[in-house]
Amino acid sequence: MFTGENIIQIVSGFLHWAYAQVGISALAGAIDPVITAIVMFGFISVFVMFLVWMERKVSAHMQSRIGPNRVGPFGLLQTVADAIKLTTKEDVKPVNRDKIPYFIAPIVAFVATFMGMVVIPFDKGMVVQDLNVGILYIIAITGFTVIAILTAGWSSNNKFALLGGFRSAAQIISYEVPLVLSVVPIIMITGTLSLSGIVEYQQQAGYWFIFPQIVAFIIFITSATAEANRAPFDIPEAESELIGGFHTEYSGVKFAMFFLGEYIAVVVSSAVAVTLFLGGWLPVAFLGFLHLPGFIWFLIKLVSVIYLVMAFRWTFPRLRVDQLMDFGWKVLIPLSILNILITASVWLLLYGKGAQ
Amino acid sequence: MTDLLLSQVKVGGESQFGTDEYVVNLGPQHPATHGVLRLIVKLDGETVKETVPVLGYLHRSIEKICENRTYPQCITYTDRIDYVSAMSVNYAFALATEKLMNIEAPARAQWLRMIFIELQRLASHLLWMGAFAGDIGALTPFLYGLRERERILDLFEMTCGQRLTYNYIRIGGVMIDILPDFVSKCIAFLDYFEPKIDEYEDLLTYNPIFLERTKGVGVISPEMGINAGVCGPSLRGSGIACDVRKQQPYLYYDQVKFAECIETAGDCWSRYKVRMREMRESVSIIRQSLERLEPGPIEAKMPPVLKAPLNSEIYSRIESSRGEMGVYLVGDGTAKPWKAKFRCASFSNLYVLDQLTKGWKVADIMAVLGSLDMIVPEVDR
Numbered sequence: 001m002f003t004g005e006n007i008i009q010i011v012s013g014f015l016h017w018a019y020a021q022v023g024i025s026a027l028a029g030a031i032d033p034v035i036t037a038i039v040m041f042g043f044i045s046v047f048v049m050f051l052v053w054m055e056r057k058v059s060a061h062m063q064s065r066i067g068p069n070r071v072g073p074f075g076l077l078q079t080v081a082d083a084i085k086l087t088t089k090e091d092v093k094p095v096n097r098d099k100i101p102y103f104i105a106p107i108v109a110f111v112a113t114f115m116g117m118v119v120i121p122f123d124k125g126m127v128v129q130d131l132n133v134g135i136l137y138i139i140a141i142t143g144f145t146v147i148a149i150l151t152a153g154w155s156s157n158n159k160f161a162l163l164g165g166f167r168s169a170a171q172i173i174s175y176e177v178p179l180v181l182s183v184v185p186i187i188m189i190t191g192t193l194s195l196s197g198i199v200e201y202q203q204q205a206g207y208w209f210i211f212p213q214i215v216a217f218i219i220f221i222t223s224a225t226a227e228a229n230r231a232p233f234d235i236p237e238a239e240s241e242l243i244g245g246f247h248t249e250y251s252g253v254k255f256a257m258f259f260l261g262e263y264i265a266v267v268v269s270s271a272v273a274v275t276l277f278l279g280g281w282l283p284v285a286f287l288g289f290l291h292l293p294g295f296i297w298f299l300i301k302l303v304s305v306i307y308l309v310m311a312f313r314w315t316f317p318r319l320r321v322d323q324l325m326d327f328g329w330k331v332l333i334p335l336s337i338l339n340i341l342i343t344a345s346v347w348l349l350l351y352g353k354g355a356q
Numbered sequence: 357m358t359d360l361l362l363s364q365v366k367v368g369g370e371s372q373f374g375t376d377e378y379v380v381n382l383g384p385q386h387p388a389t390h391g392v393l394r395l396i397v398k399l400d401g402e403t404v405k406e407t408v409p410v411l412g413y414l415h416r417s418i419e420k421i422c423e424n425r426t427y428p429q430c431i432t433y434t435d436r437i438d439y440v441s442a443m444s445v446n447y448a449f450a451l452a453t454e455k456l457m458n459i460e461a462p463a464r465a466q467w468l469r470m471i472f473i474e475l476q477r478l479a480s481h482l483l484w485m486g487a488f489a490g491d492i493g494a495l496t497p498f499l500y501g502l503r504e505r506e507r508i509l510d511l512f513e514m515t516c517g518q519r520l521t522y523n524y525i526r527i528g529g530v531m532i533d534i535l536p537d538f539v540s541k542c543i544a545f546l547d548y549f550e551p552k553i554d555e556y557e558d559l560l561t562y563n564p565i566f567l568e569r570t571k572g573v574g575v576i577s578p579e580m581g582i583n584a585g586v587c588g589p590s591l592r593g594s595g596i597a598c599d600v601r602k603q604q605p606y607l608y609y610d611q612v613k614f615a616e617c618i619e620t621a622g623d624c625w626s627r628y629k630v631r632m633r634e635m636r637e638s639v640s641i642i643r644q645s646l647e648r649l650e651p652g653p654i655e656a657k658m659p660p661v662l663k664a665p666l667n668s669e670i671y672s673r674i675e676s677s678r679g680e681m682g683v684y685l686v687g688d689g690t691a692k693p694w695k696a697k698f699r700c701a702s703f704s705n706l707y708v709l710d711q712l713t714k715g716w717k718v719a720d721i722m723a724v725l726g727s728l729d730m731i732v733p734e735v736d737r
Contacts, residue, residue, distance in 0.1 A: 059495075059496075062496055063495075063496050063499035063500070064499065064500070064503060065499060159378065159380050159381075160380070163380075163399075163402075163718070167402075231493060232493065232565055234493070235719075241718055241719050241721075241722055242718075243386065314495065314496050315494070315496060315559070316493075316494060316563065316565050317489065317492045317493040317494035317560075317563065317565045317566050317569055318492060318493025318494075318565075318569075318719075319493075319565055319568065319569070320568075320569060320717055320719045320720065321402050321717060321718075321719065322402070322717060323568055323569075
């Protein structure tokens with residue numbers, strides 16, 4: 001069957017044949033990661049463009065509008081048009097900005113979220129780098145966005161941006177805790193930190209972790225939405241209060257980088273949710289007769305989870321900053337700790353000591 | 357190093373590391389102020405210490421302009437005082453002038469005025485609902501509100517050709533009679549609209565986040581409301597009956613059945629609820645008015661030039677979409693008012709903003725400001 005692993009083999013076979021033709025086989029070890037990175041970047045860029053289009057269509061549908069329908073079929077090229085507009089736009093900069101941090105912040109925001117994609121397994125073997133500490137890596141690397149946002153808020157020299165930056169720091173740090181804690185039960189059950197390993201465990205066990213771990217799934221999706229600064233947790237960029245929040249003073253390409261970073265953060269957190277709770281590349285049981293390749297299943301699940309996150313955004317009002325903190329510290333964290341305790345005790349009762 | 361730091365910090369006293377107030381200018385250009393209201397907000401972190409509204413960015417001296425225009429010409433300016441509820445202001449001025457000159461509009465004109473003012477109230481409340489929800493972060497209700505408002509504006513356009521500033525209600529009657537199919541279209545709209553109110557309530561009213569943001573926030577106590585001169589739905593949210601339509605009936609409000617909507621909590625949610633219930637009442641008033649509509653003249657017999665008697669003055673009030681709308685006119689025997697003064701609900705409602713937001717968070721300013729239903733041109737005039 002046509003699986004992700006086959007594709008990787010075919011492509012790498014072709015590449016190595018091509019290296020041999022040009023006579024640079026010796027450099028394969030150095031060139032391979034570069035090519036992977038370029039392919040990954042291309043894929044993510046196109047996928048995010050599709051997501052922006054999808055978000056606009058979803059919101060239009062929920063608000064009984066039509067949405068973009070002028071550029072290209074079904075308005076699919078609208079995002080391309082927007083991207084061209086943003087890149088050719090004048091980069092308006094505040095005079096009293098803190099120059100270096102102001103320049104670096106959007107790059108950090110973009111790169112930090114983008115790096116998260118490195119360990120996401122799209123299919124069996126279809127992963128840039130299958131780290132054995134994959135989950136830890138993702139949590140660590142996406143945590144970098146808070147630095148970018150704080151830097152952006154501070155260096156813009158704008159009161160709204162600074163307020164947005166502080167809110168964001170408080171929010172992301174608070175929601176990092178339940179995010180990590182909600183993943184712990186799955187690590188306890190599977191005994192591995194590798195994302196591919198967790199999917200393989202689900203394959204062997206014959207069930208997805210959303211069923212025993214529905215609470216963890218809800219906590220994870222909520223915290224991930226908050227981490228990505230999406231409504232109803234979008235207080236750092238609350239339009240009606242802080243105008244643009246931390247990116248008030250950014251325009252053109254730099255704004256586009258924040259914007260892309262936000263969407264990539266959604267993709268990464270949804271991809272992690274799919275991998276941990278929805279069986280990654282595994283087919284849906286009752287639709288197994290379709291014989292789709294694994295990465296197609298993965299993308300279907302990914303888009304479904306992202307749709308859920310989008311639906312949140314267009315239905316709910318925004319929480320206030322203190323209510324947000326209360327919700328994080330007084331509801332989500334105790335709940336996730338309770339979930340760990342219950343999972344641990346049930347597992348101990350069922351399988352005894354040392355069970356994996 | 358630590359000692360040095362500690363020596364500079366005096367516990368419980370004046371320290372060298374004093375913190376300044378964080379002064380933020382919300383407006384005049386800001387997405388949440390619905391126009392060009394400027395709020396100078398003093399913050400302590402996220403907590404609001406003081407909110408000072410700065411007025412005048414939309415001041416067009418309409419009252420002064422009215423002194424140099426004839427009475428019928430003034431009606432055009434009244435449209436601009438509250439462009440979201442122009443019919444009510446048209447009528448407020450027409451009513452004052454009619455009382456000043458002892459003109460009585462014919463019955464058909466009165467019923468038409470009632471229909472249009474109540475349709476206008478629906479349109480205004482719909483826009484308010486969307487903007488209020490948008491202020492606290494829910495973007496979708498705005499589109500829903502505008503979708504239905506569009507159909508009301510279509511009805512207006514069909515009758516008087518305008519969609520925002522109508523100049524429809526004139527002294528002694530209305531501009532033009534309705535088209536033959538207006539009644540059926542209006543009833544069709546009401547039938548379509550009534551279930552939509554349930555839809556908004558499903559989406560918003562008992563949404564946990566919405567409750568969290570509005571319940572107990574910005575409480576206007578009855579005393580505070582009366583002292584500050586709050587009026588309209590904002591005061592009815594505090595449990596005080598103040599509907600001019602009931603207290604001092606004008607038009608034929610005494611001949612239709614409708615309830616005065618009163619909630620007791622006085623918070624943002626109560627004010628929201630009052631307006632949602634008012635929409636249902638307005639629908640019922642329009643239905644009753646359409647039934648009572650009979651053929652007849654639409655304009656009273658009037659002299660070609662309208663002149664107010666010498667040394668005459670009048671203060672008349674109506675219930676506009678935002679609250680009590682008063683018009684004070686002084687006539688000096690000429691065709692122009694010697695003095696025109698508009699008492700607008702938005703201006704008096706804005707007065708409580710500082711008291712309501714003190715000690716709350718930045719986000720609550722938006723919730724409170726939104727729930728007061730303020731229109732900047734009405735504040736500045």
